[in-house]
Amino acid sequence: MHRSDYICKLLFGYTENLEIGFEGSASSFGQIVTAFYGGLWAYDGWNNLNFITEELQNPYRNLPLAIIIALPLTTVCYVLINVSYLTVLTPQEIISSNAVAVDWGNAVLGPASFLIPLGVVMSVFGTANGSMFTAGRISHVAGREGHAPDFLSYIHIEKKTPVAPILLNSLLGILMIIPGDIGTLIDFFGFTASIFYCAAMVALIVMRFTKKNEHRPIKVPIIIPIIVMLVSAILVVVPIAAAPQVQYFYALCFIFAGLIFYVPFVYYKKTVPGMKSFTIFCQKALQIAPTTGH
Template sequence: MDEENLRKRTGEANGGDELSLQTSKPKTTNLQQEVGLISGICMIVGTIIGSGIFISPKSVLANVAAVGPCLIIWAACGILATLGALCFAELGTTITKSGGEYPYLMEAFGPIPAYLFSWTSLLVIKPSSFAIICLSFAEYASAPFYPGCDPPVVVIKCLAASAIVVITAVNSLSVKLGSYVQNFFTAAKMIIVLIIIVSGIVLLAQGKTENFKNSFKDAKLSTGSISLAFYNGLWAYDGWNQLNYITEELKNPYRNLPLSIIIGIPLVSVCYVLINISYFTIMTSTELLQSQAVAVTFGDRVLYPAAWIVPLFVAFSTIGAANGTCFTAGRLVYVAGREGHMLKVLSYISVKRLTPAPAIIFYGAIAIIYTIPGNIETLINYFSFAVWIFYGLTLLGLIVMRFTRKELKRPITVPIVIPVFVTLSSIFLVLAPIISQPELPYLYCALFMLGGLIFYFLFVHFKFNWAQRISKPTTMYLQMLLEVVPAEEITE
């Protein structure tokens, strides 16, 4: 693609050739700052409230075995997520680069930890999360068509793969379209959240409190059970750091990033505790553990004959969370490619759409692979194990940079006790299940993460010629096919 044609296409993407010719300023083919405060809050709420609150209550209760500890775990998870997000607000306003933990690890510890994070995130954490959410969407969306029995596995997996394809296409086409879709589904999911909460408040007012008596009786509290309960609860809160993946696309990030966090995450925490209280107003612990879909059981008992509303809006909720995950995770691939830690084409921007289309498509393709063998409960445990290793490492980086990078401007500074507490919590979450209930898959997960070092030294550090000979023609072909260019200034 020659320079004249490239300038022409860039002008069209920014409003037409006339604008391109009239300005004397250089054109930037880059990510655009189009995400405001409302969209930021919707991105947090929409990404966090997804499949987790409709799947995890059963798993949290199964680990602690009593109503009281279960509700405490949900509240504690919200506090931990809020504290972690405040630390990320400092990181996001200090290092205003997209990519979440990646640029922070790069600044604090150098390229190797950053590469291991991108390796693990791109191939395990993010696509498995996307796959889990879409599988949950498929289960709820197909349930009304198979009353009285479980939907066929092939139907669930095909529907999940179709959802991934549609979401990937939407986010590849337009940043604004992705934001509008997110805002719509966030509004839709808040409807079902409000329906469940209001129904629970009405039931409590009617005296439905018998399930809260002796709420700590027969509680099963151990280091392993508490950590696994936190794993499942924190899965429902996952997404609290999503805005840090799109810092470069936030309008006025110094204001909107912390405000979105302060408003969004406490709102989600209150909703989660109230939703669990609503569940227990109508179900005993035993009934909740026996339920195949907690929200559907709640709807059948409370909203009949309008119970169909629940699976419909739960499907909206999960598809909205999947859209938010895709929107943000594609930026991590983009940043890793820009730093040379992935194929260079993954850092390219669509000339027409100004979106990181190659990164988003790559992310969607990996997620589809995860839907094939996907086991939701197992994936959640090992997802949480991997992700909290890097959460803890990132917050340790925040502490380290307080002493090694004092020259950095910090528009937001949290008390150092907060990152210290969250770092220690992440160490507990990572080590407790291994010590109390050691399993080989944890070892496999750790070995896979460290296995990224092989590719780092082969392709990034030493840059063997044969690897470049393979990647260069691949990059050129994909660049022509997808009509993408490097994120750089085009001067006239």
């Protein structure tokens, strides 16, 4: 191969791979819908910012602005990265690879290929930091609203952070990764998340008509929640109909099991014996205290 041909291949890759990149792919509707779970897993951080609106400066401006800027930018980056994979690696190499990005780095970057795993580590750290910062606020507000034990609504006396919810999320995360099957976890998460996305959109659409005069500082065209609702419903129904798996049944049981706790402990406001002593223990061990006005 001439030097000029080598440089062209290095810069532009094997563009013919783009034409055959999807040959042999799954064609059934059920498999395609299930594949969306993996894609949505990569983009799931889009909703994390919504959990901390109380702590944002000027949230009614900055929240929509952050989402409008971040989502298209992330989409463009992901699409270009996948195009680069297909222009450098053949479909067979991608399928057989344990780490596509690493193989791409070895082919393109040479001695600098160590930048790929380094970038992955930085990305994982950033994702974990964002998840820890935002997801803990769900349990924190649930405790504040009486939907979870009170100690989850308490914050650290010095750091002002919801320590107990962060530890709870960490524990749940450890339990979920024990099986070691990331594919099953993604399917489980995608299916469950789609149920809540669909339910949230249904509630939003209903309230658009039943509470027309409510103040809405953030408002979008109603077609957007309708589209999200329909797509989420498809992501829930089609995998069950096309290829039912046991994790879908577990997910539904896990969701409906909430009624077992909601009815006595939230609706009837019953308390578990010894909860007060446990709350005091958590306060001393974690150095947490109720927020002002709790």
